[in-house]
Amino acid sequence: MTGMEAALVAVGSELLGADRSDTNSSRLAAALAGQGVAVRRRAIVGDDEAAIAGEVARAVAEGIDLLILSGGLGPTADDVTREGVAMALARGLEERPEILADIAARFEGLGLRMPEVNRRQARIMAGAEVLPNRRGTAPGQRLAAGKLTLFLFPAVPDELEGMIEEHLVPWLAERGGGEAREMAVLKVACLPESAVEERIGPFYEAFGREGLTVLASAGEIQLRLTAAGSPDGRRRWLAPRLARLRELLGERIFADRPEVSLEGVVGDLLRRAGASLATAESCTGGLLAERLTRVPGASDYFLGSVVSYSDRLKIDLLGIPAELLAREGAVSAEVARAMASAARRLLGADLGVALTGVAGPGGGSAAKPVGTVHLAIAGPGEALEHRHLRFPGDRERIRWLASQWALDRIRRGPLARRAAAGAAGGEEVPAG
């Protein structure tokens, strides 16, 4: 079964538009991944016999092992998956009396007469195995055509789920024999994709690109290693690769499980250190506090935040000297430092974190363009760390990246006394 390749086809005109997403194929992809089957292509076609036939013909021509179609097995005239597949494979369709009786009995059980249209659901391709559907009227079908095995499944999610469990997974498992895949994940914060690529160059030289996927989102890169084969083989394949990536990316890696978030890691560190945190936010408008409190139990270490969106609140609530604001401007290293100190002292926390910047689209100037952000962290003994950052993108992205950089700086030096108050002039951030 190693190297078995599958294609998925979701049938339904409504899936071609913008409103509905094809969750059935995702469900099927998960089931296949669990059995070590690679998905080579996913397609969505309308309720169109020729389009369905085209997908089948292509799978045959390409030498795909497994083609799974979901949808188009209903009773109405636009349910034409049976017909499309039969056309492509030049198979006859025959009405099976025992299936018809089953469907009729199902209606009778509800005190209803079977509508004439439901007859179509009893049509089975010559040579196909009928796959009973205990959750609905449309049975599935499985048939072989040379190298290719086809599955026809209903699209109702609940019915599909039943078909996967009862008919697909057991069939694959019989042919599989512990060939499942395994995925290892490393999550990296605050490095642009091209910088990650540059750093892991030596990995590519040693191991090539096979099995490694790089997924970038704003301020975060996910590296995924996928191993196939026996459990032992997978371990032997994964271990040196993971070790090498860890070496190359070092402390930039913040998690090795996909479900772990940066704010969750920061929370764990704070809890373990027994330290409390408070924030003072301007440009992010509360986003940093909101992210910190996404984590259940954040009240163990997070005290609160002053979102001082107006200058007056910076003065009245945080006690920033009006003179300092007037001289340096709200977006400045000095005000960021004063805000961090105030958050720490005023809110009685071990760590105070402040963000002030220009999120745009308005408010930028030559000296302080949109994307300029000052991040400051006040720690014990009034130790102050400062970063002058510049983020690309729109308002939403700039705010997100600012919160991301703040979390990552807390992570990489929580409670560590910083010698110099503010490392240097400006740390430029390219693609986020």
Place this chain on the structure above:
Amino acid sequence: MTGMEAALVAVGSELLGADRSDTNSSRLAAALAGQGVAVRRRAIVGDDEAAIAGEVARAVAEGIDLLILSGGLGPTADDVTREGVAMALARGLEERPEILADIAARFEGLGLRMPEVNRRQARIMAGAEVLPNRRGTAPGQRLAAGKLTLFLFPAVPDELEGMIEEHLVPWLAERGGGEAREMAVLKVACLPESAVEERIGPFYEAFGREGLTVLASAGEIQLRLTAAGSPDGRRRWLAPRLARLRELLGERIFADRPEVSLEGVVGDLLRRAGASLATAESCTGGLLAERLTRVPGASDYFLGSVVSYSDRLKIDLLGIPAELLAREGAVSAEVARAMASAARRLLGADLGVALTGVAGPGGGSAAKPVGTVHLAIAGPGEALEHRHLRFPGDRERIRWLASQWALDRIRRGPLARRAAAGAAGGEEVPAG
């Protein structure tokens, strides 16, 4: 252009799995629908030159008019869309010096040297039109191959959005000729889908279900009417339907354009009223402030927030009497009212809004189960409005719904003096 048919191909191995959904093709499908172009097939293929070439060859063979590929234009070795398309059409790829210079300049602007890998993004197919990408380094490409027109777009959603607006829609509109579809949207806040369905029952009786789509998300329902035909015909079809829906849903409708957000509507109302707003948040942890400040220019009316996540900050910073907290608990009508008053007075705003509740998963009790939220709004003359809410769902959903209800209450009665301080016992919220 009537009858123009398109196929969409999303490129990216990560999209073949179960974790990522292909939202780019959905966005493209929406843009095409708006221009009256039918989508005949959607496909997802991995980062695989032959698979990409196969999609192009198939589109040519089937006589498709338009093929749009998204993804695989990045700088890394697995970005092979350019190569796959060039292979299928037997076109050469050449590095264009002016594009290379553009990309290099973009890096220089950030104080960085262009990594060597980014050279690949300057490779353009022979005969292709370069489509500038103002939001990223990878330019798009458009080229004709017989009847077929191909678009190559980047996959970063923000960049793709720019390409659609600047390069796809204008190109389609030029070829359109008034056959477009037209969509009218009504957005409804804080009513569950079943309640909306019940309210618009009379609409279904009068007009049927044709052309109306109901899209539900947390705390928000979007009603979409889609009209086809001539501009005149569309107007005649839309006008009575829109009027009827407006009658049936009344003030529950907060917007009639898809891009308008609830926080944007609240901002407009505050700006027009010349009123300022401050918040005090507990369970939402800053989400309400964060949403209010997503709107550019929010500083015109939003002063700031105190995120008093710990009880001590409620006492120290907001001045809530310790005795009240001890007697009623932090999640109570009385504390919510006191927080709203404090936000208003302390932060010097016309309106003070407070949220306190149990977001879960822990912290619930029989008397105050997870999902319990108290919302209070303090207005001029110490007028106080209070709502006792109960939301279903997980932590994220409860927090979101709390912020949604707060925004909607501000919208429906901004600055209006509320006679009764707190309408009644409990307002149960079914499906959100």
